[in-house]
Amino acid sequence: MQYHYKNHLSDFKDWAQKEHSQDWLLYGKNLGNYLSLDETSLSNGELYTILTNKAANGKKGSIVAIVKGTKAVDVIEVLNEIPVERRNMVKEVTVDMAGSMNLIAKKCFPKTEIVTDRFHVQKLASEAVQEERIRLRWEIIEEENKAIEEARKNEKTYKPELLSNGDTHRQLLARGRYLLFKSKAKWTARQIERAEILFDLYPTIEKAYNFSQGLSHIFRNNTNKDVARLKLAHWYNKVDNSEFKSFNTIARSVKLHYETILNYFNNRSTNASAESFNAKIKEFRASFRGVRDVKFFLYRLTKLYA
Structure with a gap:
């Protein structure tokens, strides 16, 4: 059934981001004022950095970007594809205590307030x-x-x-x-x-x-x-x-x-939305019984949440 959907019913073959999907995905239109930046594992412990829009509440329009790995330079390069005028509209980004996440937020959203998750x-x-x-x-x-x-x-x-x-x-x-x-x-x-x-x-x-x-x-x-x-x-x-x-x-x-820890007390913002979204990814992965085809998995994921 999955084979039939992938090759005949879906538009996977014509997916605009298919060629680079295993390395990065970008949905700049989903950029909002309040964002969460976190990392998650899709398969075999392979980490991806995910930027999500809090306003979407874990539904369609949540995914702003997915980038393979956690290297700040790679994520920054992808996010900088979004026009700087739009990135400067971001008011707040919540991150964990990883230095790479702080660096990404500072470089890509220089006018935003960075909040370290309590x-x-x-x-x-x-x-x-x-x-x-x-x-x-x-x-x-x-x-x-x-x-x-x-x-x-x-x-x-x-x-x-x-x-x-x-x-x-x-x-x-x-x-x-x-x-x-x-x-x-x-x-x-x-x-x-x-x-x-x-x-x-x-x-x-x-x-x-x-x-x-x-x-x-x-x-x-x-x-x-x-x-x-x-x-x-x-x-x-x-x-x-x-x-x-x-x-x-x-x-x-x-x-x-x-x-950045003290910035929590401005709006009492946390990275809970990112953790919740990671749980959704794990649940989606479980329904697939693992991730054999990463590109198709990301296609299905972005169809639902991007």
Whole structure:
């Protein structure tokens, strides 16, 4: 059925962008005032940079450009095909924390406001918390392995220490993963109990968790950019003085993207529309049961969304 549609029913053979479709696609007419720039994988881990128009709400007219790869120079070359007068009309572009995405936005839309997606910033903080939990878990596993070996040498049975909630130390660090992603207000009774034990035994996890939640609190509870600027500076100083390696790395990333992160507080814009569109692409890819013919896949995709 797909073969019949491709070769007889559709206008795929006469598609104007067919020749270069595997490398780039451009629909300048879909350019809007508010854009999202992101990357996605179509097949075999091959990345494509996608520029979408937020005003289309993930429907027809969403796709402005699709460019193979993530090299800024390649994407800039394609987007510069759109007349500069039209590109200067763009008011806002949301991006992740990748340097290439920032460079593309700056070069192609010099008069626009660039917004670093808050969820990418928060994701880094969450990953730092989990990194500390995983580090400690590996230490406990190593200690447990040594204790088991020692027990065997002495012809004894090793019994791990049970904590007050019934977890072993190893289980506590494994099961504590889920509660560390959530704010305290959303913890269940069991998670509250587990968190109290976890933070009492491993204070560095509590420290990391508080840093992460402090950053989330700034994004959630501030609408004034100047107030957010001050609070973000205080958060940065706390992290900087803590000498917490993982969070010092995040603090440096925040410092490098300081102004574009603060631009979030102008309109509270995020890259959620780009993430949603990526989900649509994955769903479309699943309906194809994979992507064997990239050109035809892109043809079908742009028929729906460009």
